[in-house]
Amino acid sequence: MTIDQIESELLRLPAAERARVAQRLIASLDEDSEVEGAWLAEVHRRDEELKSGAVQAIPVEDALTTIRSRFGW
Numbered sequence: 001m002t003i004d005q006i007e008s009e010l011l012r013l014p015a016a017e018r019a020r021v022a023q024r025l026i027a028s029l030d031e032d033s034e035v036e037g038a039w040l041a042e043v044h045r046r047d048e049e050l051k052s053g054a055v056q057a058i059p060v061e062d063a064l065t066t067i068r069s070r071f072g073w
Contacts (some may be wrong), residue, residue, distance in 0.1 A: 015050060015057060019043045 010021060023043045027036045049055040067073070 011060070016047050019047055 003040055004071075010018060013021070020043070023040055026039050
């Protein structure tokens with residue numbers, strides 16, 4: 001499986017599962033438990049915001065379009 005195929009499969013996961021994978025990948029790069037704990041707390045905070053309706057998710061393509069237009073990419 002190529003990295004592009006893996007990425008494509010991961011992006012099909014629900015947001016909470018993608019967050020879990022992201023946290024584990026970040027943790028694998030940084031063994032600092034304080035940083036790892038902070039990332040985990042942030043992931044949980046954002047997940048709760050989504051679940052409670054405090055924030056609304058947008059499609060990644062919309063987010064990328066906004067970023068590209070702001071930064072002229």
